[in-house]
Amino acid sequence: MKNLPIDDTHSNPLIQDAKALVQSYPKVPLTVDCVIFGFEENKLKILLIKSDLEQYKGKFSLLGDFVQDNEELDDAAYRILKQRTGMENVYLDQVRAFGNPARHPGGRVITIAYCSLLNIQHHSLNIHENEIEWVSLESLTEMAFDHQNIVNVCYSWLQKKIQEHPLGFNLLPDKFSLRELQNLYEAILGITLDRRNFRKKFASMDLLIDTNEMEQDVSHRPGKLYQFDYHKYEKNKRKWVGIDF
Amino acid sequence: MKNLPIDDTHSNPLIQDAKALVQSYPKVPLTVDCVIFGFEENKLKILLIKSDLEQYKGKFSLLGDFVQDNEELDDAAYRILKQRTGMENVYLDQVRAFGNPARHPGGRVITIAYCSLLNIQHHSLNIHENEIEWVSLESLTEMAFDHQNIVNVCYSWLQKKIQEHPLGFNLLPDKFSLRELQNLYEAILGITLDRRNFRKKFASMDLLIDTNEMEQDVSHRPGKLYQFDYHKYEKNKRKWVGIDF
């Protein structure tokens, strides 16, 4: 009985040297860009800097930097946040990669966009020292590179996300009134909401802690201040099943 | 009256040479990996290949390739699909980037994960010629690199996406029975659904076209065959507003 040839589905020999393989790959510059949202004066704002490229003189640019050797992508985004705002422990999430070969005038640069949400009141100190500023989303017109597109994608991402996850609270002070919360949702979603139904909705969720404190220094009847109960939310996270399109 | 110094918030001079700037950036190898889902025998399957690295001998790997010069990321994903399955005009979407510095044994490689959905029946021909195979998700155990993690992320992404968008139809033949559709949802979501309510749900959406054809060659009462009305769906796309977490 003769030996049949082994039916090896790998027609090519296996690669022994992974390093040599990787070194044979083309390489591209990689950056992280942060779309940092804040909320102030009932407006959604983004933290931006004037572009340092002559070509984009006077135009706004996202806060970005290249990714360092052996740095996680998330870590790069946190590093940029820390460097620019002095903040740590801030909400941060990857949105997606942008890789149009012509998106940077200096040659191909891939960027990974991150969204970050922070409370402007808590973070204003460090910002004075830099050249960065809060720009309201609605007044934002021309941006450098493809950053307008990145902002648009991140804004849509945020609109969807705050409806499904309790992200919005990252944009508010620790203690907030229901009015502030509703203003936030209205500003981000670009709609108006019925006040009674809005309050009922959050009351029925039972995720707001009544602090027994009231607003101060308002020129009208002060409202109650609440905190979001992250602990309870994490415990009861809803398993979302429902076909709807 | 003396000239005041210009209050230039840019303390550094603007950069003239964008090319030189980009060339000063560190570079990394960049790949695209495709998580290609199919549906067969009431099971969700993924199109995989055995790793060509000795280190991962016998383990499954996603279909991936590095991104070429001047190639859009999306185009790279479509190219991989075309090369491996012969298919064009297939559903494809970017999920996110994976950039752990240690994810590839040969050194740092960033990868952008794409999800693709296709109908196994339509695409089986080209697959024979390659070394790739359909592996059912539930039987999938060890994978090369961080590909198990990428698959998990893409699977969660798919579970969420099919509830909000009519993606599932990409996994079915052009004409399908309600039973097939329900099996698909049950397999992907890992739940069982009430048949009457499922049918009522899709009936009320009014997005299925009755083809007036029936299933053939089934060993029981044949069901009606439907097509998804993409045109009507696009026209009436719901604007989703509803806080729910």
Place this chain on the structure above:
DNA sequence: GCAAAAGTGTTGTCCTTACACCCATGC
């Protein structure tokens, strides 16, 4: 007292869920 916003309930509609029986076909 007036401006400005806080706070509160009810009703109707729609959507979701739970649940059981007869029908058509292949074998």
Place this chain on the structure above:
DNA sequence: GCATGGGTGTAAGGACAACACTTTTGC
């Protein structure tokens, strides 16, 4: 005639939308 899945209706409960008036505070 039996096994398999196709096809259908109803009732109850829960969520959401629409809607107006009284209360509290600062000025």
